Amino acid sequence: MRQLLQLITALTALLGVATARAAEPIKLGCVAALSGAGADIGTRLREGAELAIAAASEIGGRPVELLVRDSKSDPSVAQQQAASLMSDGVSGLLCSSLSSESAALSAAARAGRLSVPDVLSSAIADEITGKNCNAWTFRTVPTATTIAHAVERFVGGQPGISAGGFYVLGSDYLYGRSSGRAFKEIPGIKIVGESYAPIDTSDWTPYLNKVSQSGATGLWLPVALGSPYVQLMIAANAMQLLHHVTVMAPTGLPQEIIDQLGEAAVGAVEPASAVMMTEPASIPVAEAYRARFGRAPSEGVLQSYVAASIMLQALAAAKDTSPQSVRDALESGAFSTIVGEVRFRTGDQQALAPLWSARIAKLPAPVAGSAFAFVSAWKYAPEDVMPPLEQTGCVPR
Amino acid sequence: MQEAALAIVSGLLYGCTLMLVATGLTLIFGVGRVVNFAHGTLYALGAFLGASIHAVAGLLAACLVAPALVAAMAVGLDVLIIRRLRRHGDMAVLLFTFGLGIVIDALITGIWGARSYVVPVPDALAGGVHVFGGQVSVYSIVLAVCSLAVTGLLVAALHRTRIGLYLRAAAENPAMAEIAGIDVDRAFTAVLAVGSAFAAFAGVLELPMIGASNGMDLTVTVLVFIIVIVGGLGSLAGAAIASLLVGVILTLGATYASSAAYLLLFAAVIGMLLIRPFGLIISRSE
Amino acid sequence: MTTLLGPRSNSPMSGRLSWFLGAMIAAAGVVAPLMAPPFTIHLLALVLCYGAWAMSFGLVMGQLGQTSFGHAALFGGGAYAAAWVALNLSDSLLAAIGAAGLFGMGMGMLLGIVLGRLSGVAFAIASLAFGGMVTQVANGWAEVTGGSDGLVGLPFPRLFGQNLDDRALYAVAAILAAATYVAITMVLRHRPGLLLHAVRDNPVRAASSGINVHAVRIVTLTASGLLAGLAGGVSAFIVGSVAPSSLDWSASGTVLVMAVLGGVGTVAGPLLGAVGYTLFEQALSQVLPNYRLAMGMAFIVVVLLAPGGMRARRDA
Numbered sequence A: 001m002r003q004l005l006q007l008i009t010a011l012t013a014l015l016g017v018a019t020a021r022a023a024e025p026i027k028l029g030c031v032a033a034l035s036g037a038g039a040d041i042g043t044r045l046r047e048g049a050e051l052a053i054a055a056a057s058e059i060g061g062r063p064v065e066l067l068v069r070d071s072k073s074d075p076s077v078a079q080q081q082a083a084s085l086m087s088d089g090v091s092g093l094l095c096s097s098l099s100s101e102s103a104a105l106s107a108a109a110r111a112g113r114l115s116v117p118d119v120l121s122s123a124i125a126d127e128i129t130g131k132n133c134n135a136w137t138f139r140t141v142p143t144a145t146t147i148a149h150a151v152e153r154f155v156g157g158q159p160g161i162s163a164g165g166f167y168v169l170g171s172d173y174l175y176g177r178s179s180g181r182a183f184k185e186i187p188g189i190k191i192v193g194e195s196y197a198p199i200d201t202s203d204w205t206p207y208l209n210k211v212s213q214s215g216a217t218g219l220w221l222p223v224a225l226g227s228p229y230v231q232l233m234i235a236a237n238a239m240q241l242l243h244h245v246t247v248m249a250p251t252g253l254p255q256e257i258i259d260q261l262g263e264a265a266v267g268a269v270e271p272a273s274a275v276m277m278t279e280p281a282s283i284p285v286a287e288a289y290r291a292r293f294g295r296a297p298s299e300g301v302l303q304s305y306v307a308a309s310i311m312l313q314a315l316a317a318a319k320d321t322s323p324q325s326v327r328d329a330l331e332s333g334a335f336s337t338i339v340g341e342v343r344f345r346t347g348d349q350q351a352l353a354p355l356w357s358a359r360i361a362k363l364p365a366p367v368a369g370s371a372f373a374f375v376s377a378w379k380y381a382p383e384d385v386m387p388p389l390e391q392t393g394c395v396p397r
Numbered sequence B: 001m002q003e004a005a006l007a008i009v010s011g012l013l014y015g016c017t018l019m020l021v022a023t024g025l026t027l028i029f030g031v032g033r034v035v036n037f038a039h040g041t042l043y044a045l046g047a048f049l050g051a052s053i054h055a056v057a058g059l060l061a062a063c064l065v066a067p068a069l070v071a072a073m074a075v076g077l078d079v080l081i082i083r084r085l086r087r088h089g090d091m092a093v094l095l096f097t098f099g100l101g102i103v104i105d106a107l108i109t110g111i112w113g114a115r116s117y118v119v120p121v122p123d124a125l126a127g128g129v130h131v132f133g134g135q136v137s138v139y140s141i142v143l144a145v146c147s148l149a150v151t152g153l154l155v156a157a158l159h160r161t162r163i164g165l166y167l168r169a170a171a172e173n174p175a176m177a178e179i180a181g182i183d184v185d186r187a188f189t190a191v192l193a194v195g196s197a198f199a200a201f202a203g204v205l206e207l208p209m210i211g212a213s214n215g216m217d218l219t220v221t222v223l224v225f226i227i228v229i230v231g232g233l234g235s236l237a238g239a240a241i242a243s244l245l246v247g248v249i250l251t252l253g254a255t256y257a258s259s260a261a262y263l264l265l266f267a268a269v270i271g272m273l274l275i276r277p278f279g280l281i282i283s284r285s286e
Numbered sequence C: 001m002t003t004l005l006g007p008r009s010n011s012p013m014s015g016r017l018s019w020f021l022g023a024m025i026a027a028a029g030v031v032a033p034l035m036a037p038p039f040t041i042h043l044l045a046l047v048l049c050y051g052a053w054a055m056s057f058g059l060v061m062g063q064l065g066q067t068s069f070g071h072a073a074l075f076g077g078g079a080y081a082a083a084w085v086a087l088n089l090s091d092s093l094l095a096a097i098g099a100a101g102l103f104g105m106g107m108g109m110l111l112g113i114v115l116g117r118l119s120g121v122a123f124a125i126a127s128l129a130f131g132g133m134v135t136q137v138a139n140g141w142a143e144v145t146g147g148s149d150g151l152v153g154l155p156f157p158r159l160f161g162q163n164l165d166d167r168a169l170y171a172v173a174a175i176l177a178a179a180t181y182v183a184i185t186m187v188l189r190h191r192p193g194l195l196l197h198a199v200r201d202n203p204v205r206a207a208s209s210g211i212n213v214h215a216v217r218i219v220t221l222t223a224s225g226l227l228a229g230l231a232g233g234v235s236a237f238i239v240g241s242v243a244p245s246s247l248d249w250s251a252s253g254t255v256l257v258m259a260v261l262g263g264v265g266t267v268a269g270p271l272l273g274a275v276g277y278t279l280f281e282q283a284l285s286q287v288l289p290n291y292r293l294a295m296g297m298a299f300i301v302v303v304l305l306a307p308g309g310m311r312a313r314r315d316a
Helices: A002-018 A039-055 A075-087 A099-110 A144-156 A174-184 A205-214 A227-238 A255-265 A283-293 A299-317 A323-332 B002-030 B039-086 B090-112 B138-160 B162-172 B174-179 B184-205 B216-231 B236-256 B258-275 C012-035 C038-063 C072-088 C093-115 C120-140 C166-189 C191-201 C203-208 C213-239 C249-262 C269-287 C291-305
Strands: A026-032 A064-070 A092-094 A118-120 A137-139 A166-171 A191-197 A218-220 A246-248 A269-273 A335-337 A340-344 A355-367 A370-380 B128-131 B134-137
Touching: A026 A039, A026 A075, A026 A299, A039 A064, A039 A283, A039 A299, A064 A075, A075 A099, A075 C038, A075 C213, A092 A299, A092 A323, A099 A118, A099 A137, A099 A174, A118 A299, A144 A174, A144 A269, A144 A355, A144 A370, A166 A174, A166 A205, A174 A191, A174 A218, A191 A205, A205 A227, A205 B002, A205 B134, A205 B236, A227 A255, A246 A269, A255 A355, A255 A370, A269 A370, A283 A299, A283 A355, A299 A323, A299 A335, B002 B039, B002 B128, B002 B134, B002 B138, B002 B184, B002 B216, B002 B236, B039 B090, B039 B184, B039 B216, B090 B216, B090 C120, B090 C249, B090 C291, B128 B138, B134 B138, B138 B162, B138 B184, B138 B236, B162 B174, B162 B184, B174 B184, B216 B236, B216 B258, B216 C120, B216 C249, B236 B258, B258 C093, B258 C120, C038 C166, C038 C191, C038 C213, C038 C249, C038 C269, C072 C093, C072 C120, C072 C213, C072 C249, C093 C120, C093 C213, C120 C249, C166 C191, C166 C213, C191 C203, C191 C213, C203 C213, C249 C269, C249 C291, C269 C291
Parallel strands: A026 A064, A026 A092, A092 A118, A118 A137, A166 A191, A166 A218, A218 A246
Antiparallel strands: A269 A355, A335 A340, A355 A370, B128 B134
8 A cells, every 4th residue: 555655656756747837828826825824814815816817808818817826824835836836937926915925025036036026915014125125026015114104194183092102012023023113213103012922822811901001092003914813803892992092003904803893993093004995996896806705805805906907917018928028017117006006116116106094984885795994084195105215225136 | 010910810811711621631631541632623623613603503502512513523533443543552543633633624724714703702791800900801701710610520520420430440440440340432432522522612612712713723732732741641630730820821921021931831841851751641551 | 564663574575666666766856857847846856855854753753663743843943043044144055054954963962852751652742842842932032033934035055156056956955865865774774773673662671671762862863853954954945935834833743744654664765755745735735725634634544554553662
């Protein structure tokens, strides 16, 4: 029996070596966390990309195919899958969800290990297009520093939130600390406490107690999206913390949580949102998502949708479907998206796109079946909030 | 000072949730002679089953049905496979449970997908209690009380009832127990069922606090094996005390400086292993 | 009839079949870099590292009789050491994997010293806790290990002034796997092998005949750590990054599954298991979303078919 297994193993090895791949459709890769701690956010990003591709027409007579790979919430696996997709002939990469995997892919591109354009639409850590900037990595969502600038403007006009000072509660990893650091550097912000919880924390009570004891009226929450975030919000609601503390969520709240918390979520702020489903241009996409997946989309879905639609336009504009040509098209193009016209800044390849400060409110009419969601409270032009290139730490190679 | 007191209280409550899982594991080994590497996945399975049952019938039904289903599965596995595997030694059974853990985890992902499930706290148990300048949720107190009650019942049953006597006899000396007329196979099956039910029950109870999510089995497995090492594998009292201790250490660590807590546990584990390595397993007489 | 902890058959048929398989694998191994697309080479290089790791595990489980659920700490620890050196000190291949091997050795020695008096299930449980602890350190000590994000952006290493690419790394991995195989085979053929088997089969009797059981275990685990660490170091360069997932309990479980599926009692079995497991995983994961279910079931089947091989040796 075991020898039969060994024989099969040997044959598979030989077959694997001999197999060559060739295909007709234009291929795009989607490396997302579909299992493990990041599965929630990864699945949303995949859905957004799938939605955009399903709505896309053929390019040059060829259909576009999305090859999906599971990164298992592990940056090493993400890198492997990206390399595998590159070998499969994809013209570009989408979906990368967690900051750890986005950082890994960006660093790999910078080190010369990945040479395929990657449009990131989720992670906000500065380093990804800052210290590790490179020609292949593009990002449609704002950096932590950009978000901090938007926060500064927002908080400046809302004295009630900052009266008792802010408590920073984040997950102890790149995104959490990057966001926390950027937030603390905002001029005029009073910080009354700071904690970083291990990334797989499920018992948030000690941290929430510290928040409560600090007297903070604002809570800055760069917590990893996914189960830890869900658990935190449930615990915070159970402790009735949300009654006297305004939650400021750098990456928003998953729509399922908003739906579940309902009235209790009203007032939570997302100081710099890249796209909201309640904006007029987004509503059709939200409804399309609901038609396909049965619920209202989270921001991750829409962010990924925007990135995918940009990639598709770049594919159409590029002179051929080779990664290099698509990259050039991304670098120089202007793209029409549900958030308006978007182009990528030369140097760090961050998107020049509007940002909104948003607040959870009860909607006058449900959107995609949800009665509560983030609505726009203020809109910023990119120039107002993005740090100049010299300050990002990006030294283009 | 208040902060420390609050942390200790939270830690004790957290320890109670771990106690339920650790008790099940200890029972399965101490009396059932099975090192159950699938214990964490049984906990996760209980949580996911509980979430689904809750959606149709509420939390109370979930508390009753999910552990029963998991226990039934454990019974089936014992009768069909584990019983026969026992005679090949502890390692064979351990490796089987390890493989079982992989299979159950894959089944969970296959059936429930990669998402997490959240369950709201029942209205009757919502709200918090103010202690030491902070808050402790009513639900966590209820959970702790449940854990202690169930663990207490188990210990009482083992030491005060006749069935408990038979189980302990079967564990100490299966051959003699057989001669004395005890159906050892059935005793072990019962123990497996109860221990698995405990793990599943813990998973359901914790739904309103942490929900059901991927990876919850891994986190709990490492913690619970640390607990049984520190408490002495096979000792229910040891597992209970160690659970509380670990809960307090982890919460103090979270309150003051996260990494130190795990290093402290590390030291405790190494210490236990160096000081009484042979005391780790109650030796088997054959 | 073969069991999991040692070949019990000396039939010429199984011997010849093994040689045939070995020759086929070697042929594939040599031909691959010439013909295969780049990602396949990359994958095969990684497979060879896993194979070396699995063989080092087989040394401990199959030959020494200790089933460790913390073996990923040795491999992953080596990977982290290599990554740290490459990012902070030097991109020299020798420096990095030298560090990797040393670190793995240290881990193995620590494991042996602390856990060496335990046997069977006690060792299994304690090694799980050990692995868990190492994972916590990797997750927590962010300044050095990068925390839960790990260390990313590893450059390609340099050897004799040349940058090594995927093909060159494949050669390095192949040499490592071959060296590991030869080293273990040599050890088993001489007196150390006898000591190992004596300790495995009957620790009490071995002790009473004058063998220092604890010392044998420490030395074996140290050697295994060295091999696993080296394999981890090379794998870090192939992948380009390291993360706590190369250290944790599921990683330890993976190497156990690989070794058992391939046959943990032989020297080459774990290597074949690693090859088979990884290639099946690649092939199945695209066809069958829940390939882990198939893997788990295959593992259970193997355990059930040869449970006698799992027996922890008892006192006579």
